Amino acid sequence: MNTKRASAVALALTLSFFAAGCRKKVGVPPPPAAPVAVAPVVKAPVKKPMVTFFTVEPSTIERGQAAVLKWEVTGAQSVSINQGLGTVTAAGNRSVFPSSSTSYTLTATNEGGTSTESVTVNVTAPAVVAPTVTPTPSDDFGSMVSKLIQDIYFDYDKSDVREDSRATLTKNADALKAIFSKFPNNTLTIEGHCDERGSAEYNLGLGDRRSTATKEFLAQLGVSADRLRTISYGKERPSCTESSEGCWSKNRRSHFVAQ
Amino acid sequence: MKKITLPLLVALASSAGFGQQGADIVGRIVGGQKAAIAIPDFRGAGKAANFVATFNQTLFRDIEDAGVFKMTPKSMYPLNIPQRPEDFRKPLQFDPTNRTRAPWLQDWSDPPVSSDYLAFGYTAEQDNQMVLFGWLFNVKQPEVSSAQVIGKIYQGSLDDAGARKVAHEFATDILKQFGVESLAGSKIYFVSNRSGSKEIWVMDYDGSNQKQFTFYKNLITMPNVSPDGTRLAFTSFAGGGPAIVIHSLETGRKIPFYNQRASMNATASFTPNGKQIIYSSTASGWAQLYMANADGSNLQRLTNTRSIEVEPKINPKTGNEILFVSGRGGAQQVYKMNIDGADVTRLTTGEGEASNPSWNPQGSHMAFAWTRGYSPGNWNLFIMDVATRDYVQLTQGAGRNENPSWAPDGRHIVISSNRGGSTQIWSMLADGTQLKQLTSAGVNEKPVWTK
Numbered sequence: 001m002n003t004k005r006a007s008a009v010a011l012a013l014t015l016s017f018f019a020a021g022c023r024k025k026v027g028v029p030p031p032p033a034a035p036v037a038v039a040p041v042v043k044a045p046v047k048k049p050m051v052t053f054f055t056v057e058p059s060t061i062e063r064g065q066a067a068v069l070k071w072e073v074t075g076a077q078s079v080s081i082n083q084g085l086g087t088v089t090a091a092g093n094r095s096v097f098p099s100s101s102t103s104y105t106l107t108a109t110n111e112g113g114t115s116t117e118s119v120t121v122n123v124t125a126p127a128v129v130a131p132t133v134t135p136t137p138s139d140d141f142g143s144m145v146s147k148l149i150q151d152i153y154f155d156y157d158k159s160d161v162r163e164d165s166r167a168t169l170t171k172n173a174d175a176l177k178a179i180f181s182k183f184p185n186n187t188l189t190i191e192g193h194c195d196e197r198g199s200a201e202y203n204l205g206l207g208d209r210r211s212t213a214t215k216e217f218l219a220q221l222g223v224s225a226d227r228l229r230t231i232s233y234g235k236e237r238p239s240c241t242e243s244s245e246g247c248w249s250k251n252r253r254s255h256f257v258a259q
Numbered sequence: 260m261k262k263i264t265l266p267l268l269v270a271l272a273s274s275a276g277f278g279q280q281g282a283d284i285v286g287r288i289v290g291g292q293k294a295a296i297a298i299p300d301f302r303g304a305g306k307a308a309n310f311v312a313t314f315n316q317t318l319f320r321d322i323e324d325a326g327v328f329k330m331t332p333k334s335m336y337p338l339n340i341p342q343r344p345e346d347f348r349k350p351l352q353f354d355p356t357n358r359t360r361a362p363w364l365q366d367w368s369d370p371p372v373s374s375d376y377l378a379f380g381y382t383a384e385q386d387n388q389m390v391l392f393g394w395l396f397n398v399k400q401p402e403v404s405s406a407q408v409i410g411k412i413y414q415g416s417l418d419d420a421g422a423r424k425v426a427h428e429f430a431t432d433i434l435k436q437f438g439v440e441s442l443a444g445s446k447i448y449f450v451s452n453r454s455g456s457k458e459i460w461v462m463d464y465d466g467s468n469q470k471q472f473t474f475y476k477n478l479i480t481m482p483n484v485s486p487d488g489t490r491l492a493f494t495s496f497a498g499g500g501p502a503i504v505i506h507s508l509e510t511g512r513k514i515p516f517y518n519q520r521a522s523m524n525a526t527a528s529f530t531p532n533g534k535q536i537i538y539s540s541t542a543s544g545w546a547q548l549y550m551a552n553a554d555g556s557n558l559q560r561l562t563n564t565r566s567i568e569v570e571p572k573i574n575p576k577t578g579n580e581i582l583f584v585s586g587r588g589g590a591q592q593v594y595k596m597n598i599d600g601a602d603v604t605r606l607t608t609g610e611g612e613a614s615n616p617s618w619n620p621q622g623s624h625m626a627f628a629w630t631r632g633y634s635p636g637n638w639n640l641f642i643m644d645v646a647t648r649d650y651v652q653l654t655q656g657a658g659r660n661e662n663p664s665w666a667p668d669g670r671h672i673v674i675s676s677n678r679g680g681s682t683q684i685w686s687m688l689a690d691g692t693q694l695k696q697l698t699s700a701g702v703n704e705k706p707v708w709t710k
Contacts, residue, residue: 089565156635157590197636199614199628199661200705201481201526202584202591204494204501205539205546205567208523212544230522231500236457236478243636 048113049076054106056096060122064170064221066095067121069104076108076115084219097166097220098123099173141179141186145258148175149188152214154252157198159209161217169214172256173221180227190214191255192232193239195248200234207232214254229259293329294437297367297374297398298322299340300333301391305384310422314382314391317423320465321430321443322378324695326670326688335371337362342381344394344410347403364406367398374398376408378433382425389415391425395433408436440668447664447673447708448472448482448491449684453701459493464666464686464708466697473506484709485529486575490514490553492527492536503527503538503555517555526569529553531578537561537571548583550598561600567591570615573598576622580645582606584614593627595645606648607631614638617672619665619689626653626663626672626689640674642689653691665689666708673697675704 052072061067072091073079080087082105085094096104098121105118139147149172152165161169176188192211194203211230219225239255240247298319303311323330341347341362348361355369367377380393395409413428415421427443434441445464450457454471458479462469473479478496485492488508495504501523505514518524521542528537534553539546548561548571562568566587574580578598585594588605593613596603607613611630618625625645628638631652638661643650654660658678665672666686673686684698684706 157586195636198591198612199570199584199638201539201569202567202586202612202614204523204525205541205569205586208541208546209567212522212541232523233478233496236480 046110046112047075049079049108049110049115050074051106051108051115051117054117054119056104056119056121059120060124061098062124063099064097064166066097066166069094069096069119071106071117073106073108073115075110077110079106079108081106084216084225095160096121097217099221141183142258144175144179144182145188145256148172148179149256151253151255153249154210154254156195156248156252157206159192159206159213161213166217169217170221173218173223176218176223180224187227187229187259189229189231189257189259191237191257192230193237193251193253193255194235195251196235196238196243197248198235200236203234204232205234207234210252210254293327294376295331295374296322296328296376296378297331297336297372298378299336301379301381302342303382306417307382307384307389310389310417310419311382313419314422314426317426318378318430321427321441322433324442324465324671324693325430325434325439325668326693327434327437327439328376331372331374337366337372339366341379343392344396344403344407349402364396364398364400364403367396378429380429382422384417387417389417389421389425391415391429393425393429393432395436409433439670442666442668442671445667445708445710446488447684447686447697447706448484449675449698449703449706450480450482451698451701451703453703459491460703462697466684466686466695469698469700472511479504481526481705482707483528484508484707485533486531487533488710490529490533492516492529494525494527501525503536505536505553515554517551519549519555519558526571528570528572530573531575537573537581539569539571548581561596561598563600572616572618572625574622575618575620582616582618582625582645584616593625606643606645611635615662617663617665620667620669626665628661628663640672640691653687653689662705664706664708667710671708673706673708675706 052074054071056067056069058067070093076090078087079090083102101122103118103120105116108115150168152168190211192207194207198206211232215228215230218228238251240250300315301311322328338358339362346362350360350363353363353365367374377396377398380391382389382391391413393411393413394407396406397408400406409432411432413425415424430443431441442464446461447464448459448461451460456476456478458471459473459482460469461472475495475497479493481494483492490505491508492503492505494501502518503516503524505516507514519540519542521540523541523546524538526539535550536553537548537550540549545565546567546569548568550559550561551557564587566585568583568585571581571583581596581598583594584591591612591614592605592607592609593616594603594605607629612635613627613629615628616625624642626640626642629641630637633656638659640653640660640663641650642653658676660674660676662675663672670689671686672689673684675682676685682702682704683696684703685694685696687694
């Protein structure tokens with residue numbers, strides 16, 4: 001390597017010497033040495049990954065309902081799904097909540113190439129139309145968020161968005177879209193909270209899941225994800241301090257705070 | 260998995276960590292056959308007299324807290340208390356009722372004192388310094404010439420701090436004779452809300468000298484100290500979401516640490532050599548375990564699950580096995596894996612919820628909190644032999660008992676408990692006895708006992 005590099009540098013210097021000589025100019029510093037060529041490494045061809053299956057069920061949903069993507073891929077180094085789902089494991093499933101008909105493309109890659117597979121979820125109009133938001137000119141961002149955006153609640157040690165929370169989040173999404181278009185520079189923080197029973201350390205992770213699941217759900221409904229920030233407070237900031245299920249259920253929440 | 264009785268656990272503890280002498284001592288603690296010691300009040304000469312009360316209190320407490328001795332009752336002590344070895348005079352005929360003769364060993368070894376050992380001496384002022392002349396005698400010996408175990412001079416400043424210093428040093432020397440590392444000088448870092456927000460505080464092992472250490476005026480929690488006692492890592496909300504912050508304990512200042520881009524970086528702890536840090540991060544989505552250099556560089560991911568994983572703790576002896584808390588099987592449980600992420604084993608049975616694993620200094624046992632047998636949130640303390648998974652329960656439903664951390668002597672633990680109403684820091688012997696409340700102001704939790 002050293003001798004190769006030295007000879008390449010010598011060659012470059014020699015060339016630059018001749019080049020300078022031709023132009024009859026003195027005092028110009030030599031150009032940088034030519035890059036050292038690296039012989040390409042020849043590897044045995046790798047078969048590109050195989051998508052065993054990539055399905056969605058049901059393929060038609062009402063707005064706000066969930067559809068489940070399922071997939072299995074063999075021989076891939078990386079597997080990803082577009083529409084914000086990002087990198088995923090080689091086999092798995094994921095609930096999605098698209099707000100309008102959406103195609104999902106799974107991309108599996110290895111050194112041998114790329115395989116893709118797509119499915120489409122058809123979204124029909126919701127049975128009940130969410131109330132439209134007509135912000136009055138006097139409202140500021142903070143007061144509109146606190147007036148129109150409702151907390152959602154979770155089951156113990158769970159971070160899945162509950163059936164009743166989906167309706168709330170669908171309303172929140174509509175309101176947020178209206179609020180964000182009125183206030184294009186503001187962002188919203190989604191706080192994840194837990195009740196007092198799990199350990200403080202574990203609850204920090206659980207609160208993070210709750211805020212992230214909430215953000216993902218809103219993003220699926222078309223709320224701009226880059227205006228949603230998440231933070232977990234675990235069980236450090238309870239809204240209610242009694243040791244009873246009535247209180248615990250209020251503390252297991254995603255809370256929305258205007259920035 | 261079977262439950263084990265405490266003497267067995269302690270026998271295991273001793274075979275794993277203590278020398279022969281130490282094993283005897285641990286055996287004695289549990290069996291109730293402790294060596295008896297007498298510590299009469301020392302007298303102070305000159306200005307040293309002003310601080311001798313502090314000295315006597317500190318010495319007595321250090322020895323008592325160690326838990327290796329039976330403290331003989333002061334009310335039984337003879338009236339004539341020796342201050343120097345020369346004070347002892349062997350009587351021709353020992354008569355315990357003779358009050359006028361000079362002190363003798365049997366005054367202490369015979370009933371009613373029935374002691375094995377006697378600590379005595381005096382404090383004096385010398386060149387404006389406090390000087391302690393301290394002796395430890397084995398009073399079961401027939402002659403003064405063979406009785407002396409310790410005879411040493413200690414020096415400190417002529418004030419209460421100096422009195423505490425010489426008392427701690429004398430107590431340390433006494434305990435060393437019995438293979439016990441003294442806790443004197445050890446510190447407990449903990450989280451307290453008494454300044455208005457949760458911050459890191461520090462106190463002496465006995466609860467004295469409580470001081471605020473961090474001043475972020477924000478949520479600061481989950482402290483851990485490097486094994487050499489020079490650095491403190493904690494989880495801070497001062498920059499927004501939970502992130503890891505490290506401070507030097509020598510200068511008090513913040514040390515740079517690279518937090519990877521994540522909504523949460525938390526629950527950091529140090530490897531035995533202090534060169535690496537393991538922690539939990541949501542960089543990939545779920546809270547997973549990572550290892551990095553002490554400055555946060557050279558990141559390595561250790562776990563890869565779609566579950567919450569926090570509180571990694573590396574075996575302080577081997578530097579290999581990591582204890583951690585994971586929800587990978589459902590409710591949170593304590594697991595063990597190798598430092599490369601291989602050989603994952605669940606240690607707790609799957610019952611209830613488990614958290615807060617803490618290695619003993621010998622790297623053989625873990626103290627942890629578990630709700631086994633109780634409803635969620637009702638934490639009790641347990642100790643488990645990590646190799647056999649045999650365990651013993653230390654608390655039984657008296658409030659919520661969490662966050663155990665071992666003392667450097669491997670025989671005591673410090674915990675947080677709300678047994679008295681509010682959550683406070685308590686210390687205890689690792690068999691659950693000698694429970695002592697160390698804090699009372701505000702809410703205090705997450706203690707870490709360090710050298």
